[in-house]
Amino acid sequence: MHRLIEKGLMFGNLVRVDSSVLVERYNRALTHLTGKKTGLDVFHIDISGYSPEIGDELDDPLYLNHHGVNRQFILLSTDQMHAPLLNAKFSTSRGILRQFIEENRSELFALTAFDVVAGELVNSVYLADTPARLFDIRQIKVEADTTNETIATAAKLGTLIDRFKTEPDAWHDDVLIAQMIGMAKRTGDVMRNPVNVRQMSFLQENYWTDHFGGMYIFRGVAHPAAIVARDKAEIGTLPIDHVFDFRDRTAIAKFLEMNDLVESIVDARGVDATAILQQKMDFIVMSVAATMDEDLTGARRHDLRRLGRQYAQLLPAEWQGLAELVRWAENHGPWPKITSEHPCYFYTLRAKNHADADLVNMLLAELTPLDIRQLFICHKEVFYRAYATWPDEKKTYVADFLEREYQVDKAGTRAALFGHEAGMEEMPVPRQPDLITRVGPWGAVRPRGR
Known part of the structure; x- marks a missing residue:
């Protein structure tokens, strides 16, 4: 992973803690939350206050996230708002922390000027020992105070x-x-x-969780379903109408369509569909060339085209389908019949403009693992795991490409790919409305006939 770290593609934007005062405050909060302390004088923390160096020191990457369910946090500074969330177990956690800091910025700034704020993202589940238990998580409350x-x-x-x-x-x-x-x-x-730090709670209707190999839970849609990365037979019975795994391609495609969650890249407004599809094809060629021990250092599009011709017989169905679509888009070929069972189908989609666009793009990224750029932008947890298994040739190319083509203009790249979304590194979470907002000042008004 050293290539990614050196290029700022991993552990980027962490907050450095290097003063004795802040280290002492951190230890006070760490002891308050976990009973542990660090002996390090310098370390880096994410938005939750988790430090990868302290995780190594304690041999516990979940020292602030016991059982991966109720995330604890340590705030030394409101600057943490801009940091990533490492070892995320739920897609909503960073969005919740960021919204909490944003809405209480002045109060937290005043408190952290002389103390440290510690707290927890609390739900009613303390141990997700079965997949079904995850469905008991309905609402996340933020509890926070200084150690004093x-x-x-x-x-x-x-x-x-x-x-x-x-x-x-x-x-x-x-x-x-x-x-x-x-x-x-x-x-x-x-x-x-x-x-007065505002008490905040967040609905947990649609989200991804890293538990049990990865699960996408959609409860707040017209046609609810859970989509799991593992064999659904291993997951067992879940309290939701439909459960699909990644082999259920037609069912997943129908789910996305029935809930109006996706659109074709070719039909999307404000994007250069041909350029996006050609880039996806380049990534597929690169993956094939890497397995053939080709040196991909500094490889550009013309190099990948040469390699594509050289290994044409090895290019998978994903590349072939995208090529047909590009030929049609450039008016050089007939409309390709690409069904949901075609390996390239999900490569042709992106999320529509709705509240769960980030979550849907995350799902699409995991369904299209050869598109290394979307995987990195939308699903870093899965990207880092995949990266660790790649040959050195592919690691070098991907790290260089992301540094050259993505790091220099993150917002521009995301806008070109996804258009309407504000930034894949955010995951906005619906706030739980207060009682008056939900039912009005005169109580709940029920529809007629109920």
Whole structure:
């Protein structure tokens, strides 16, 4: 993985922790959450405060994510908002953390100026020991406070201040006054500078999870289904209408179509469909050439075309189908009949503009593993695992290509490929509305006839 790290394609944008004050605060929070400490003086952290160096030190890549279910976090700075989330077990976790930091930025900035904020993404499941248990996860709550419980203390102080203002004999209550003075020493003036981090909760309807080999759960669509990377027979019975695995290509295609989740790249507006399809073909040629021990250092499109001609008989059905589609798009051939069973089918799709576009593009990336660019952009967890198995020739080409063609203009590349989406590294998560928002000030109004 050293190529990826050197080029900023792995562990990029992590926050460096190198001051004794911040290390001490981190250890205070780490002990508070896990009972552990680090002996490192310098390390890097992601948006959740997880450090790959500390993970190696503790021999525990899940030291802030016990059983991979309830993610804990340590915030030393609001700058962590721009960092990635490593070892993600749920596709929604980074989006939740980012939204929490964004909506409480000024409060968290003030708190982290003199302390560290620690917390957890809490749900009702503590151990996902069976695939069916994952369906018990419906809502994620963010719980956070400083290690000195500044937020909780400020809330208590606010209650005492209200008592002091409203109770007629409060001026003579020495115990009440002493309590307020003691709390104010810890929180500061909460009247002028309120310490009020908003309580937030998020619906967990449609998401990907890394558990059990990888599962895509779609509950918030018209036709719900779960799509699993492993053999569905190994997963067992799930509490959802339909379960597909990656071999159920026609069923997955029908699911995506019935829920209006995808569109053909050729029909999409604002994209150069031919250029996108040709690039996918280049990636397939590169994969074939790598298996033949070809030196791909510095290889460009004309080199890949030469290699494509050289290994034409080895090019798989994915390449052949895309080539037919390109010929049609350039008005040089008939309309190709590409059904969902054709190996190139999912290579011709992208997500439509909807709330779950990132999740759908993540699924499509895993269904089209030869498109190394989409796999890297949309599904880094699967990309890194695949990368570790590739021959050196392919690793070199992919690392060089991503540095040259993607790193220099991430937003431009994503816009060219996906058009409408804001950025594949975000995963916006629907907020759980408060009670009044959900049912109105007069209570729930039921439709007639129910």
